[in-house]
Amino acid sequence: MTGSVVVAGCEWLEYDYGPALVPQDRPASFTMWRYRDLLPLPDGPVRYPLPIGGTPLLPVPALRQEAGTPRLWVKDETRNPTTSNKDRATALVIEDGLRRGIDTITTASTGNAAVSTAFGAAAAGLRAVIFVSLECRPEKIAMMTQAGAWVFQVPAGYAAATDLSRDAARAFGWLDRNTGANPVTLEAKKTVAFEVWEQLGRVVPDVVVAPVGDGPTLVALDKGFDELVRCGLATRRPRLVGVQAEHCQPLVRAWQGRTAAPADLDPAATAADGIAVLRAAIGDAVLDAVRRDGGAMVAVSETALDDAVGVLARRAGLSAEPAGASALAGLGSAVGQGLVDRSETVVLLVTGRGKAAAGPPDQRRVAVVDGLDEVAQLLAGEETR
Numbered sequence: 604m605t606g607s608v609v610v611a612g613c614e615w616l617e618y619d620y621g622p623a624l625v626p627q628d629r630p631a632s633f634t635m636w637r638y639r640d641l642l643p644l645p646d647g648p649v650r651y652p653l654p655i656g657g658t659p660l661l662p663v664p665a666l667r668q669e670a671g672t673p674r675l676w677v678k679d680e681t682r683n684p685t686t687s688n689k690d691r692a693t694a695l696v697i698e699d700g701l702r703r704g705i706d707t708i709t710t711a712s713t714g715n716a717a718v719s720t721a722f723g724a725a726a727a728g729l730r731a732v733i734f735v736s737l738e739c740r741p742e743k744i745a746m747m748t749q750a751g752a753w754v755f756q757v758p759a760g761y762a763a764a765t766d767l768s769r770d771a772a773r774a775f776g777w778l779d780r781n782t783g784a785n786p787v788t789l790e791a792k793k794t795v796a797f798e799v800w801e802q803l804g805r806v807v808p809d810v811v812v813a814p815v816g817d818g819p820t821l822v823a824l825d826k827g828f829d830e831l832v833r834c835g836l837a838t839r840r841p842r843l844v845g846v847q848a849e850h851c852q853p854l855v856r857a858w859q860g861r862t863a864a865p866a867d868l869d870p871a872a873t874a875a876d877g878i879a880v881l882r883a884a885i886g887d888a889v890l891d892a893v894r895r896d897g898g899a900m901v902a903v904s905e906t907a908l909d910d911a912v913g914v915l916a917r918r919a920g921l922s923a924e925p926a927g928a929s930a931l932a933g934l935g936s937a938v939g940q941g942l943v944d945r946s947e948t949v950v951l952l953v954t955g956r957g958k959a960a961a962g963p964p965d966q967r968r969v970a971v972v973d974g975l976d977e978v979a980q981l982l983a984g985e986e987t988r
Contacts, residue, residue, distance in 0.1 A: 604643045607786065611891035614786040615826055616643055620833040625797065633657040635691055635794045641830060642695065642790050650701045652726050655694040656794055658682045660802035660950070666918040670934070674948040676808070677919055678799055680955065681927065684726075687877075687955035688795065688820060689719035692788035693780060697727050699787060700778040706730060709772050710780040711757075711765040713816065713876050714743040715926075715955050720780055721752035729778075732771065732982070734764040737971070738871055745960030748968045753982065755972045761870070762882045767975070774975055782819040783884030789823045796827025799950055800837065807837045809947035812930040812937065814954050815845035815854060815900070816878035818889040824952075825892035841950075843898040844942065845889060846933030848873035848908065848925075854886050858893065858900035867902075875908055877926030877955060899942045903932040911935075915953065927955035 607616050618624065624640040635656030636642075636649050661677040680688035693716070700708060710720045711734040724731035731752035735744065739756070747754050757764040765781060772779035782788040800807055807828060813821045821843055831837040847855050850872035856863040866872075870879035883889060893900055903911075911928035915921045930951040937943040970981055 611888040613783070613789070613822060613885045613888035616786055616790055618830070620830065622835050624834055625836060629801070635694065635791065638794050638797050641797070642794075643787060644695075644698065645702070647702075649698060650727070651694045651698045651723075653684045653690070653694065653723065655683060655690050656798065658798070660799060661919065661921070663919045666914065669914065669918050672934070672945050672949060674946065676803070676948070676950045677921065678795065678950055678952050679921060680795070680953060681921065681923065685715070685719045685722050686958060687715040687719060687927070688792065688952070689716040689955075690723065691791040691794060692716070692782060692819070693719040693723040695787050695791035696778055696780045696785060697723050697729060700729065701727060705776065705778050707732060707775070708778040708780050709734070709768045711735065711761065711768040713761060713879060714740055715877050716780070716782065717752070717754075718743055718746045718958060721747040721750035724752065725750040732777065732978070734768040734771075736761045736764055740876060741964060742960045743958060744969060745962060745964040746958055748965035749961060752968065754964070754969045755978060756969065758971060758973065761880060765884070767972070767978075770975055771978060781884070783817050789819055789826060792820055792823030793827030793830065795952065796824050796831065800828070800831055803948070805836070807831070807839055808841045808950045810842045810844060810943050810949045811952065812844040812846060812933050812949065813952040814875075814878045814926050814929045815847055815883070815889055816880040816926070817884040818854070818886055819884070820952070820954065821845050822885055822888045822892055825895070840896050842896050843893050844933060844937050845893055845898070845900045846929045847878055847900065847902050848875045848929065849902040849904050851879040851881065852902040853881060854883055854889055855900040855902045857886065858890055873908070873925075874905060875926040875929055877924065878929060899937060899940075901933050901936040901940065901942070903929060903936055907932040907935065921953060922956050923953050924955050924957040927953050
């Protein structure tokens with residue numbers, strides 16, 4: 604790593620770019636650490652204990668036929684340890700923490716990032732402290748506590764939970780895993796772009812369609828493909844299409860230059876809780892990424908999301924939660940609007956699979972809080988619980 608720059612308000616780490624930073628061999632299987640020369644990772648063995656990345660790029664012949672898109676591919680991020688793409692960021696943040704001797708990691712999340720953080724911390728021997736809104740699904744809270752995490756519910760909502768998690772990281776010296784806030788999270792997620800390029804035979808697709816909540820997944824794709832160009836390994840970036848649910852589409856409205864109506868900003872009204880974010884952490888960077896190469900933002904209905912879950916199961920053998928399936932729903936919308944041609948090489952990023960908890964949340968590890976004093980007080984009594 605040679606430094607950093609700010610792109611649309613988002614910090615991008617930079618490297619001494621060149622083709623030698625990406626291995627030349629073509630392994631049958633690999634992990635995210637294959638790209639360690641393009642990660643902020645000093646020399647030495649990787650200590651993070653779970654296998655991360657190297658997820659398959661599926662040709663999905665039956666889905667291609669049904670959708671009328673003969674060059675469609677699905678990047679299946681549900682193959683990561685906690686069945687979502689969030690595991691990439693979790694792994695790199697924890698790896699950094701292990702090297703620096705930090706024993707606690709925190710994040711705010713609508714669900715998947717929190718589950719990933721809880722299980723990743725458990726595997727690495729760290730404490731996880733998670734902040735969520737009161738609307739976070741009980742089955743996801745149950746999984747967090749099953750992995751031994753502390754879960755603090757914040758009545759003021761997800762944005763307030765994010766602020767409190769970041770304040771806690773600064774006040775207590777914890778690892779900050781909040782996507783968009785910690786640039787390391789983008790570095791991990793950009794490896795999806797490297798994998799797609801390698802899995803397509805070192806060719807950049809025409810279009811990549813991805814869900815958008817806080818925004819780091821799409822922005823990281825943009826950074827990854829940009830770095831392939833800067834390394835001299837590709838000559839262009841793909842168009843990026845970001846997808847939001849029609850009931851929670853602040854960035855779609857911003858991209859269209861329209862004011863969002865109340866019906867466009869109701870996170871509780873969509874089943875796609877993983878992308879139901881009112882205040883995107885790096886929304887300006889998302890809009891910059893989709894505009895730069897002629898991409899777009901699209902909104903999809905609840906019916907389209909539900910249909911996409913079913914079609915992925917029936918035509919690709921892939922189980923996805925609504926947020927994870929939103930890329931397929933978004934492709935239909937993008938094709939209908941003339942934003943994507945059916946003959947193009949299109950990659951859909953399926954980001955997560957539905958999760959089932961073994962039982963209810965462990966209420967001894969769940970509390971409603973408004974501020975850091977309550978957090979500190981509850982954690983101070985941890986040993987007695």
